[in-house]
Amino acid sequence: MNAITDLSKLCLHTITTKPWDITTSAKKFAAAGIKGITIWRDEVQNKDLAQIRRMLVDLDLQVVSLCRGGFYPSTSAEKRRLAIDDNRYAIDLAHALGAPMMVMVCGADPGQPLNISRAQIAEGIAACLDHAAAAGVKLTIEPLHPMYAAERSAINTLAQANDMAESFKSPWVGIAVDVYHVWWDDNLEEEIKRCGHNGNLSAFHICDWKSPTLDMLNDRGLMGEGCIDLKKIRGWVEAAGFNGFNEVEIFSDIYWKQDQDIFLAKIIEAYKNHV
C-alpha cells in the first residue's frame, strides 16, 4: 500500500459540510483540489439537476455516488411498494446527476424479525434492478453498524452484505464499505477480500470512531481522532482490488457548528496524515 501524497483519490460527501448548499460545497471542494463528490439527496431535491450537473463538470468534479436510497422493509405492503417507487425515483436523480451509483441504507422495521427485513431488502433491490441497469446506476448496499439494526438496516456485517450482493450476480449491485460501520468486525479482512474477489467492492467510506461517542448518529470523528486503523483497512481494500475514491463521510453536530472552511482544511490535513 502506498502512502497518500495527493488529493486525486479524495472524495467528499456533501453531508460532511452540511451547512453549505450544493453549489458552495462543489466550488469549495474544487478550489481545494478535491476531485470527487458524493451528493446527499436532500440537497438536490427540487433543484435544477441539469444545471448542477453542468456545474460539477465545469468544476472537474467527478460524481462518485448519490446518497441515499434503500429503506425497503416494512410490515406494511403498501409502504414497501412506496419504497420501491421512491428508489426508482432516486435512481433517476442519480442518473440525472451523472452518478454511477446510488448508496443504499437498506432499512429495517423494528416490528418484525431481522431476517424478514433482509428478505424484503432482497425483494426491493430485485424490483429496482432493471430500472437501475437501464439508468446505468449501480445499487450499492452499505452494511450498517449493529447499533442501527432496529430501524436503519438489517444488513449489519460485511458478510451479510456479501451474501446479499452475491445472490444477485449482477453488475448493477455492489457494496460500500464504510469503516465506521465495520471496523469492529474480526472477520473484516477476510470479508473485504471476498467482496473484492466477487467484484462487489464499489465504494470505500472513511471517518473515525470517537471514544467516547456522544451521539449514535451525529458524532463521527475526523480521520485520526478515533480508534479506527484507517491505513490498515485501506490496505485491505486496495489489496482486494479497489482503486476508486476514498470518500469522507462525517456526520457530526460538532463539526457542523464550526467554520466549514477551517473544517475543510482539517479534513484535507487528516486525509494526508491518517488514511
Next chain:
Amino acid sequence: MNAITDLSKLCLHTITTKPWDITTSAKKFAAAGIKGITIWRDEVQNKDLAQIRRMLVDLDLQVVSLCRGGFYPSTSAEKRRLAIDDNRYAIDLAHALGAPMMVMVCGADPGQPLNISRAQIAEGIAACLDHAAAAGVKLTIEPLHPMYAAERSAINTLAQANDMAESFKSPWVGIAVDVYHVWWDDNLEEEIKRCGHNGNLSAFHICDWKSPTLDMLNDRGLMGEGCIDLKKIRGWVEAAGFNGFNEVEIFSDIYWKQDQDIFLAKIIEAYKNHV
C-alpha cells in the same frame, strides 16, 4: 419452551432499581416474590458484607452474581497489573456475598487494536483464575454490543466469547448472554447452542432494545417495549441446557427517574407477558 407462570426464575440486577440502596432493593424484591438478586459492585463498596449476606439469606434471596469485574486491557502494563489486583479484590467481594459468579465487562483500550485488547483479556482472566477457583467464584465473560468496542469490551460477539471461554477449559470460566448485546447477531442461535454444549452458558440477561434508542448507555427498554424477540431467545437458551435465572438488567435514565415501586410492578408484569 414453557410459558412463564411464576417468579421462581426471576432475578433482578440492583442497577435496575438504582435509586434504591442495596437494603431497600433486597427487601422490595423479596416482598414482590422475586427469588434472585445480582449485586452491582458499587452498592456494597465499603459496607458490612457479612451483614448484607445475612440479610439476603433471611430474605430467601439467592445471590446470582456480582457485577462487575473486567476492564483488563490497557496500553499501560502498570494499569493492567492494577486491573488484575482489582479483579482479585472483586472476586473476594463476590465470595463474601455468596455470589457464585462475577460478571465481567472485559474492557478495551482505544489506543490499541482489538485483537491486542482480546489477548490482554485472556492474560487477565488467566491471572485471576486460581484466585477465582479458590474462592468458588466463576469468571463470567459478557460479550458486549459492538457499539462498546472502543472502550468497554473487545469481546463483541458470542462467537468471540465462546472462543475465549473454550480456550480456558475451566469450570471457573463461563459466559453471560445478554439479549441487549447480541440480539442483532445472525449467528446467535448457533452460538448459544455451542455455548451450552461446551458448558459455558452461565447467565441470561434480559431487557429490550428501544427504537429509537436515545442514549448509548442508559436507555434500555423494559421487556416488550422494544424489538428483541425475548421468547425466541429464551427458547434457544433453554434448549441449550440453561435452567438458571432470567435476570433483568435495565440501565435507564428514564426509569430511574420514576417511582421505583411502580417500576418494579411494571417489571414483573413485563416479565410474565414478554419473556
